[in-house]
Structure formats: structure tokens, C-alpha cells
Amino acid sequence: MKILLHTPHAEDAPEWIAALERALPAAHVRRWSPGDTAEADYAVLWRPPAELFVRRDNLRAMFVLGAGVDALLALERRAPGTLPSGVPLVRLEDAGMAEQMAEYAIYAALRYMRRFDEYELAQRENAGAAPWRPLEPHARDAFHIGVMGLGMLGAHVAKRLADLGLSVRGYSRSKKTIEGVTTFAGASALPTFLDGLKLVVNLLPSTPDTEGILNRDLFARLAQGAYLVNLARGTHLVEAHLIEALDTGRLAAATLDVFAQEPLPAAHPFWRMPRVTITPHISALTLREPAVRQIARKIEALARGETIGGIVDLDRGY
Structure with missing residues (x-):
């Protein structure tokens, strides 16, 4: 299983990678960098650039590290077709x-x-x-x-x-x-x-x-x-x-x-x-461990063919 990670701050990436690999021992997690179009099964994202989605139609799901998905939907509004068609976009449900x-x-x-x-x-x-x-x-x-x-x-x-x-x-x-x-x-x-x-x-x-x-x-x-x-x-x-x-x-x-x-x-x-x-956008911070546990459970459920919660209705915007 290959997981692509994008966080805006490079210093955060090692801890996210380690947490995801602990929760999903069969996974290989890499941080996206410009020019990376290599294969991935899942993407775990926060405020990614449009470039990340080039050649990503084979993703099984995209997980957002927050409850809001407006940044991703704004990319799609500015350039329709940016988000890979038919790939579920999944927001966090609570996670603390x-x-x-x-x-x-x-x-x-x-x-x-x-x-x-x-x-x-x-x-x-x-x-x-x-x-x-x-x-x-x-x-x-x-x-x-x-x-x-x-x-x-x-x-x-x-x-x-x-x-x-x-x-x-x-x-x-x-x-x-x-x-x-x-x-x-x-x-x-x-x-x-x-x-x-x-x-x-x-x-x-x-x-x-x-x-x-x-x-x-x-x-x-x-x-x-x-x-x-x-x-x-x-x-x-x-x-x-x-x-x-x-x-x-x-x-x-x-x-x-x-x-x-x-x-x-x-x-x-x-x-x-x-x-x-x-205050500097701190009313509800994403807590790493609860977020990773939730994402891991959902990836495992998808692998079993089960329905998961948190899938975003792109037309409604949430």
C-alpha cells in the first residue's frame, strides 16, 4: 500500500509518516514533492497544490487532515477537473x-x-x-x-x-x-x-x-x-x-x-x-494520533469493501 502525504510544513512530515506507518504496518508513506507523479493508492492531504493531482486518477481515496475541504474545492472551482474524477474525498469526522x-x-x-x-x-x-x-x-x-x-x-x-x-x-x-x-x-x-x-x-x-x-x-x-x-x-x-x-x-x-x-x-x-x-486559527487543531487512527480505520474499511463516513458531497461542498 502506497500513501502520498502532503503537509504545508516540511518539519511536520516525519511525525505524520511515522504515525501512519505505525497505524498501517503494510503501508509505505512518502511526502509529496514537486514533480512527484509516482503511483499512490491513497493521499493524505492538507492544502495541497493543484500539481499534486496530476496523474492521480488511480487513487482509491483522498483524506483531508481537517473537517473543512474548502481549499480543495476552491482548486476545483478555479480549474474544473483538477481533482481526480470518481475518487472519494474524505474529511475528518471529529478526531478530537x-x-x-x-x-x-x-x-x-x-x-x-x-x-x-x-x-x-x-x-x-x-x-x-x-x-x-x-x-x-x-x-x-x-x-x-x-x-x-x-x-x-x-x-x-x-x-x-x-x-x-x-x-x-x-x-x-x-x-x-x-x-x-x-x-x-x-x-x-x-x-x-x-x-x-x-x-x-x-x-x-x-x-x-x-x-x-x-x-x-x-x-x-x-x-x-x-x-x-x-x-x-x-x-x-x-x-x-x-x-x-x-x-x-x-x-x-x-x-x-x-x-x-x-x-x-x-x-x-x-x-x-x-x-x-x-486568535491564530487555533479553535480546533488537528490532533495527529486521533486523526491517523481514523484515517487508518477508513482505509482498512475501504479495503474490505465497506462504506465509510465523511465522504464529501462535492456539489454541496461538505
């Missing part, structure tokens, strides 16, 4: 990411509900000079949270927030049922879902239909002084509209883990906005 994402969302929700962000700002700006003044926290029963996207990650995040006794709504393309969460489905239900939300957590898949969905029209439907947490993709957010909403007070603050350009350029205004909290 869902709980990381829930921890991030819970932290952001409690930070804003209890107004810890305002205490942090006061400390930075006043350094003890301001009066010692407690702030009235947002009323729990009025702090309505909306989770946009109820796939594997979003459903887990919504459930974990609801388990804390918070008021949680969920929005998805198709109808979902989650204990403790009021769910909405389809574009026609989006306005009702958004109405009066105090905090929005975005976990939508990145598709042409969701690009720019976090915009001034969406912000206008939220409660005055609402909060935004974007954990999905930077392309979901119209950055200029967020800056406008923060400047006018339509939104009170935002926590952003993803950006249209990553790393975020040093000159970007978000760095200088005290009501914007930035």
Missing part, C-alpha cells in the same frame, strides 16, 4: 476537534455574558486609575446564543452550550434535532433564527452560498450590542461590515479565529481594535 471547538465557544460565550471582556479592557486602559466598579452581567435568560452550522462540530458546540443551561438556537441547511436546542433550517428560516440573538457563533461550511453571510444585513437582525464569534472561515465575514458595526455600536465586540488572509497582516485594523479578540 469537536470538544476543542466547544471549549472555545463556551469560553467566548461566558466571557461576554459575564462582561469579562469589559473588565479586561478597563484594566488595559486605566491601569488601576478608574474607580473599582462591578458591571451588571447580561441576564442569562435574555442572552440568546445562535450557532450557525449544525454539522459534526456545530451540533456538538450547540449541545455543550445548551448543557450549561444557556438559551441556544441552531441554524442549518437541513433540519436537525438537538436536545435543548431550538433549531431552524433553510434560508427562509434564517431571519427568525437571527431575531434578537445576543451572540452568534459561526460554524457554517465554506461554500459559495455562505461566502459573505456575516454582513451588515445579518448584524441588523441581532439584538443591539450583540457579539460575533467566527470559528469557521474568514470568507464568511465581510470585514468592512464588521468594522462598521463595531464603530456604530450595532455590535459590542467580536472574537475571530479565522480571517480572509492568514496570517492576519500586521497593518490590518483588527489588530488595533480593542473590541476585537484575535
Whole structure:
């Protein structure tokens, strides 16, 4: 069995190769390099170049080292036929990411509900000079949270927030049922879902239909002084509209883990906005060992002729 590996950082490759060969003792794993068109049975990929797919029609499956496959689908949109026809594209299903994402969302929700962000700002700006003044926290029963996207990650995040006794709504393309969460489905239900939300957590898949969905029209439907947490993709957010909403007070603050350009350029205004909290795309990191175990199980299942989960519908984009 021959496995082709692509990771953007060369220093990561030896550990991925070793982990895959431990999990699949019959496998020979090599890191792809430019000009490599040698035979492979499977590809394990993260943000590969289009060149990697030259002469790859004999692949049995392609595994993505993440839950999102937007980078690969963008290659196909720019140059149809880049991805080998008929080869299953398989995303990771959790592999330790869902709980990381829930921890991030819970932290952001409690930070804003209890107004810890305002205490942090006061400390930075006043350094003890301001009066010692407690702030009235947002009323729990009025702090309505909306989770946009109820796939594997979003459903887990919504459930974990609801388990804390918070008021949680969920929005998805198709109808979902989650204990403790009021769910909405389809574009026609989006306005009702958004109405009066105090905090929005975005976990939508990145598709042409969701690009720019976090915009001034969406912000206008939220409660005055609402909060935004974007954990999905930077392309979901119209950055200029967020800056406008923060400047006018339509939104009170935002926590952003993803950006249209990553790393975020040093000159970007978000760095200088005290009501914007930035993290470097770390809300749910791929954990090597759980990811490798999942990929190995799926390769073994495919070899037995079994059906596996996580196969991407290329038309839907997830």
C-alpha cells in the first residue's frame, strides 16, 4: 500500500509518516514533492497544490487532515477537473476537534455574558486609575446564543452550550434535532433564527452560498450590542461590515479565529481594535494520533469493501 502525504510544513512530515506507518504496518508513506507523479493508492492531504493531482486518477481515496475541504474545492472551482474524477474525498469526522471547538465557544460565550471582556479592557486602559466598579452581567435568560452550522462540530458546540443551561438556537441547511436546542433550517428560516440573538457563533461550511453571510444585513437582525464569534472561515465575514458595526455600536465586540488572509497582516485594523479578540486559527487543531487512527480505520474499511463516513458531497461542498 502506497500513501502520498502532503503537509504545508516540511518539519511536520516525519511525525505524520511515522504515525501512519505505525497505524498501517503494510503501508509505505512518502511526502509529496514537486514533480512527484509516482503511483499512490491513497493521499493524505492538507492544502495541497493543484500539481499534486496530476496523474492521480488511480487513487482509491483522498483524506483531508481537517473537517473543512474548502481549499480543495476552491482548486476545483478555479480549474474544473483538477481533482481526480470518481475518487472519494474524505474529511475528518471529529478526531478530537469537536470538544476543542466547544471549549472555545463556551469560553467566548461566558466571557461576554459575564462582561469579562469589559473588565479586561478597563484594566488595559486605566491601569488601576478608574474607580473599582462591578458591571451588571447580561441576564442569562435574555442572552440568546445562535450557532450557525449544525454539522459534526456545530451540533456538538450547540449541545455543550445548551448543557450549561444557556438559551441556544441552531441554524442549518437541513433540519436537525438537538436536545435543548431550538433549531431552524433553510434560508427562509434564517431571519427568525437571527431575531434578537445576543451572540452568534459561526460554524457554517465554506461554500459559495455562505461566502459573505456575516454582513451588515445579518448584524441588523441581532439584538443591539450583540457579539460575533467566527470559528469557521474568514470568507464568511465581510470585514468592512464588521468594522462598521463595531464603530456604530450595532455590535459590542467580536472574537475571530479565522480571517480572509492568514496570517492576519500586521497593518490590518483588527489588530488595533480593542473590541476585537484575535486568535491564530487555533479553535480546533488537528490532533495527529486521533486523526491517523481514523484515517487508518477508513482505509482498512475501504479495503474490505465497506462504506465509510465523511465522504464529501462535492456539489454541496461538505
